[in-house]
Amino acid sequence: MKRLWLDLGDLGVFVRPAGPHDRWQDHGLGLLRTILRDSGIQTDLFSTRSIRNWKELAPRMAGYDTLVMNVRSYTYPFALQAARIFKKVNPKGLVLVGGMHATVAPDEMQAIPEFDRICQGPGEKIIVDLIKDPLAFPRVIQATGAKTMADWPMMDRTLWPNPHLDDFPWPLEPECGWGPGPVATIITSRVCPWQCVFCNESSYIPNMGRKSVDQVIDELNYLDDQFGPLGSVVIHDSMFFQQPTWLREWLDKYPRQAHKKWPYWAAARSDTVRQWPELFEALVRETNWNIISIGFESGSDRVLNILNKECTAEDNYFAIDLLNRIGDDIHARGYFPPKFWANIMLGIPGETHEDAFDTIRMLKRMKRVLPSISYYAPYPGSALGFQLIAEGKSRMTKENYHRFPNDEKVKGIDYKFYNQLLKGKFDREVNAKLPTFMREKTGVYEDSLIKA
Ligand code: B12
Numbered sequence: 001m002k003r004l005w006l007d008l009g010d011l012g013v014f015v016r017p018a019g020p021h022d023r024w025q026d027h028g029l030g031l032l033r034t035i036l037r038d039s040g041i042q043t044d045l046f047s048t049r050s051i052r053n054w055k056e057l058a059p060r061m062a063g064y065d066t067l068v069m070n071v072r073s074y075t076y077p078f079a080l081q082a083a084r085i086f087k088k089v090n091p092k093g094l095v096l097v098g099g100m101h102a103t104v105a106p107d108e109m110q111a112i113p114e115f116d117r118i119c120q121g122p123g124e125k126i127i128v129d130l131i132k133d134p135l136a137f138p139r140v141i142q143a144t145g146a147k148t149m150a151d152w153p154m155m156d157r158t159l160w161p162n163p164h165l166d167d168f169p170w171p172l173e174p175e176c177g178w179g180p181g182p183v184a185t186i187i188t189s190r191v192c193p194w195q196c197v198f199c200n201e202s203s204y205i206p207n208m209g210r211k212s213v214d215q216v217i218d219e220l221n222y223l224d225d226q227f228g229p230l231g232s233v234v235i236h237d238s239m240f241f242q243q244p245t246w247l248r249e250w251l252d253k254y255p256r257q258a259h260k261k262w263p264y265w266a267a268a269r270s271d272t273v274r275q276w277p278e279l280f281e282a283l284v285r286e287t288n289w290n291i292i293s294i295g296f297e298s299g300s301d302r303v304l305n306i307l308n309k310e311c312t313a314e315d316n317y318f319a320i321d322l323l324n325r326i327g328d329d330i331h332a333r334g335y336f337p338p339k340f341w342a343n344i345m346l347g348i349p350g351e352t353h354e355d356a357f358d359t360i361r362m363l364k365r366m367k368r369v370l371p372s373i374s375y376y377a378p379y380p381g382s383a384l385g386f387q388l389i390a391e392g393k394s395r396m397t398k399e400n401y402h403r404f405p406n407d408e409k410v411k412g413i414d415y416k417f418y419n420q421l422l423k424g425k426f427d428r429e430v431n432a433k434l435p436t437f438m439r440e441k442t443g444v445y446e447d448s449l450i451k452a
């Protein structure tokens with residue numbers, strides 16, 4: 001049996017210069033290939049990121065019996081193309097797919113005859129049996145996962161694709177402007193329990209126990225020994241700042257037990273920062289949490305309500321003022337101050353121009369910030385995404401889930417206004433409701449618009 005695991009991502013990003021986020025490695029692939037390897041099942045690996053055009057893929061696929069892929073909505077078009085090429089080259093071969101898109105949009109995948117087995121849900125407990133004997137399973141399979149992440153084996157990162165690039169410290173990852181490289185990306189928890197309507201992943205990813213603090217620190221120390229020295233860490237959890245008991249243990253142990261207090265990127269919510277401000281401040285100051293990702297999304301309570309964010313503009317301002325103060329203090333002591341990675345959404349159905357101005361006003365209040373702005377994208381899986389798809393208002397057809405920052409994602413949204421807003425064209429209107437000292441920032445944010 002010859003089996004190929006195909007890593008999915010934008011063509012060419014492992015070949016020519018590319019944005020660092022496009023080069024992050026895939027933890028689903030890494031975990032499942034580790035489990036397969038530990039059970040004595042060999043899979044070869046190739047990545048769509050290592051080719052420049054689709055013609056280069058067919059020769060890489062020749063002679064394989066099975067193709068396996070982790071499909072997210074934003075990689076679905078790649079999976080579709082790859083499956084078609086695979087079947088042309090190996091008409092008797094089988095294509096096995098799993099991952100987020102299989103879970104949230106199985107109907108789209110069932111309509112494609114090239115997908116032979118479609119596995120919904122977590123794959124850790126089923127992957128070995130499925131790969132050994134796919135025909136023993138029905139076409140669509142519902143898998144159940146481990147109760148806790150503590151049961152996952154430590155992922156072997158050498159099972160990730162190696163781009164063989166001078167600036168890629170494989171099996172660690174390159175720096176992306178958040179902290180020095182090499183970077184270790186890790187996941188400590190799954191899932192975020194909130195229900196924001198543009199995300200609400202808890203409705204389709206089963207909740208599971210968090211990795212223990214010791215496990216996380218041991219993994220980082222191991223990576224530092226084997227492949228380091230590590231420069232910084234990215235904690236990929238959708239919501240790191242949850243479960244205060246776990247966070248207190250992290251606060252206690254990370255500074256003492258990690259080889260170094262590597263600076264790290266991790267996510268929080270403004271309402272929980274407001275709920276546990278002492279814990280937040282201690283983590284920032286004592287564990288070197290230096291890039292704090294917060295889904296502020298909007299500066300308008302109306303829009304935050306539409307999004308079911310369960311945070312208010314006041315919560316957002318509380319978190320901003322707190323980090324501004326902590327940052328001023330750390331800066332005054334001669335150290336690098338922490339920054340926000342501020343997730344902002346514009347182009348939300350129901351948002352008025354004045355709401356959008358409020359969001360830019362909120363951004364201007366942040367003293368140290370890396371803004372990450374996106375035009376709202378209606379993903380399947382999320383409540384609002386499903387609703388807009390059902391109403392025929394989504395422009396994210398299955399052929400173009402893979403998008404670019406300026407793509408128009410929802411019908412009826414005035415993207416021209418938003419493009420001008422990000423160019424600073426409405427700075428006068430924005431500044432009109434700001435105190436003088438906050439008018440200095442230019443209000444030009446077009447470079448901060450990201451793929452979403
Ligand atoms: C890390 C991460 C990223 C990284 C991606 C790195 C990478 N190369 O993978 C970065 C930061 C780049 C990123 C970006 C984006 N992301 Co993202 N990301 C995540 C996050 C937080 C963790 C993913 C992860 O590693 N999970 C852990 C692994 C173990 O899980 P897994 O890969 O799903 O694999 C499991 C199962 O799916 C299954 N499985 C997987 N493959 C297979 C195959 C077979 C055969 C079988 C049987 C099973 C199986 O088994 C695995 C183990 O249980 C998830 C949220 C989450 N909790 O998962 C969002 C998530 C995947 N991202 C999402 C989105 C929308 C985005 C963005 C569009 C913007 C945004 N909202 O963040 C951008 C787009 C990027 C682009 N290229 O265009 C959505 C995807 C929704 C969807 N319908 O697909 C998620 C679910 C978050 C959310 N709720 O909105 N993301």
Ligand code: SF4
Pocket residue numbers: 192193194195196199200201238239269295
């Ligand atoms: S947007 Fe953030 S807080 Fe809301 S459900 Fe998703 S991860 Fe959780």
